[in-house]
Amino acid sequence: MDLLPGGVNSPVRAMRAIGRNPVFVARGSGARLYDVDGTEYVDWISSWGPLILGHAHPAVVEAVNDAAANGLTFGAPTEAEVELAAEVVRRVPSAEMVRMTSSGTEAAMSAIRVARAATGRDAIVKFRGAYHGHSDGLLADAGSGLATQGIPASPGVTAAQARDTIVVEWNDRAGVEAALASEPVAAIVAEPYPANMGLVPPRDGFLEFLREAATATGALLVFDEVITGFRVGPGGVQARVGVTPDLTLLGKVLGGGLPAAAYAGRRHLMELVAPAGEVYQAGTLSGNPLAVAAGLATLGLLDGAAYDRLASTTDALAAGLAAAARECGVPVQVQHTTGLLTVFFSRAPVTNFTEASACDTAAYGAWCRKLLERGVYPPASQFEAWFPSLAHGDDDVERTVEAAAAAFEAL
Ligand SMILES: Cc1ncc(COP(=O)(O)O)c(C=O)c1O
Numbered sequence: 001m002d003l004l005p006g007g008v009n010s011p012v013r014a015m016r017a018i019g020r021n022p023v024f025v026a027r028g029s030g031a032r033l034y035d036v037d038g039t040e041y042v043d044w045i046s047s048w049g050p051l052i053l054g055h056a057h058p059a060v061v062e063a064v065n066d067a068a069a070n071g072l073t074f075g076a077p078t079e080a081e082v083e084l085a086a087e088v089v090r091r092v093p094s095a096e097m098v099r100m101t102s103s104g105t106e107a108a109m110s111a112i113r114v115a116r117a118a119t120g121r122d123a124i125v126k127f128r129g130a131y132h133g134h135s136d137g138l139l140a141d142a143g144s145g146l147a148t149q150g151i152p153a154s155p156g157v158t159a160a161q162a163r164d165t166i167v168v169e170w171n172d173r174a175g176v177e178a179a180l181a182s183e184p185v186a187a188i189v190a191e192p193y194p195a196n197m198g199l200v201p202p203r204d205g206f207l208e209f210l211r212e213a214a215t216a217t218g219a220l221l222v223f224d225e226v227i228t229g230f231r232v233g234p235g236g237v238q239a240r241v242g243v244t245p246d247l248t249l250l251g252k253v254l255g256g257g258l259p260a261a262a263y264a265g266r267r268h269l270m271e272l273v274a275p276a277g278e279v280y281q282a283g284t285l286s287g288n289p290l291a292v293a294a295g296l297a298t299l300g301l302l303d304g305a306a307y308d309r310l311a312s313t314t315d316a317l318a319a320g321l322a323a324a325a326r327e328c329g330v331p332v333q334v335q336h337t338t339g340l341l342t343v344f345f346s347r348a349p350v351t352n353f354t355e356a357s358a359c360d361t362a363a364y365g366a367w368c369r370k371l372l373e374r375g376v377y378p379p380a381s382q383f384e385a386w387f388p389s390l391a392h393g394d395d396d397v398e399r400t401v402e403a404a405a406a407a408f409e410a411l
Helices: 058-069 079-091 104-119 144-149 159-163 173-182 206-217 236-241 289-300 304-327 353-357 361-373 394-410
Strands: 025-029 032-035 040-043 097-101 123-127 165-168 185-190 220-224 247-250 261-265 333-337 340-344
Touching: 040 394, 058 289, 079 097, 079 261, 079 289, 097 104, 104 185, 104 220, 104 247, 104 261, 123 173, 159 165, 165 173, 173 185, 173 206, 185 206, 206 220, 220 236, 236 247, 304 333, 304 340, 304 394, 361 394
Parallel strands: 123 165, 123 185, 185 220, 220 247
Antiparallel strands: 025 032, 032 040, 097 261, 247 261, 333 340
């Protein structure tokens, strides 16, 4: 606490929201995490998404070691970057060209710069409780760590930056229509399966509606698939539901546990990016060899069978948690999709951030503390998702459901 603000290098790692100190980690293996005191946990945060294969997967570690032996970074292009871009283009329907960055934050702010350059418009529409990284214009009502810490909008963001962001409630068609009518909009930016207010899927037809509304008004549609990209299926939400955005943000799984992210999209948009075009964006370590090697090794193991297994692990976890809550008479909603899950302490399904905010966060916090005491590491916030991985087996689900039942009972 003396050296790191709040004891952490990123706010969601702190456990203030559930009334305790963060876990200091010594190592991870598969689905298990070990703290500095030697306590073992079933890890359900998977570093907040990247570790879809679990901790220290041998194929990823070997790929990173091999890459490291050949040089850590060059500041010049490598063949592996082209290979990774080709893999992204093969999987993600909207991706014709790819620009890599080191973080999802950079990918989001850069894609918005492209959208503004392409449309000649300033305003963007984002959804309440959706997180697109911590760049100034995207911090309004940004869910995730801000919601967890009770921060509605960050000090330090100028009025001018805030003015260009129109915030609309998720799943609210009339709200989107009103925003698009209020001024010319460069882009609608959406997590297609929002996971930073907890997991709140779109209502039937909402993503199709966003596509049509963007096209009709000359705005671009930007899907932030930093979380969902290679997690809910091989080509993200867009491949699964058949709604193709103009630009896509990718990260987390893309770097296999090392810093890598990307924005990708239609050729005519991506060719605006320097040096092909004049929209400037750069990065010393963008597409660095270690992250690219980890990403390629990870994506190489994500075939159809892998997603079937991830879906059945998530289904089993969701069913087990819901049954445990029911038996103990604790009203919760377990909302899930392949590789993502949230236990909302709510009597009714959660369809937007206002409803997520109305959950019983004190009960959620007490439940999480009990889980941690029983060797299960859940997201220490009502506004984050659980991240099942391919390393989680039946024993991890069983141990978690047992601990969850005891924790519900203790509430
Ligand atoms: C949907 C989404 N977009 C963007 C980001 C920002 O990514 P990064 O933390 O790599 O900057 C995150 C991070 O959690 C995210 O969940």
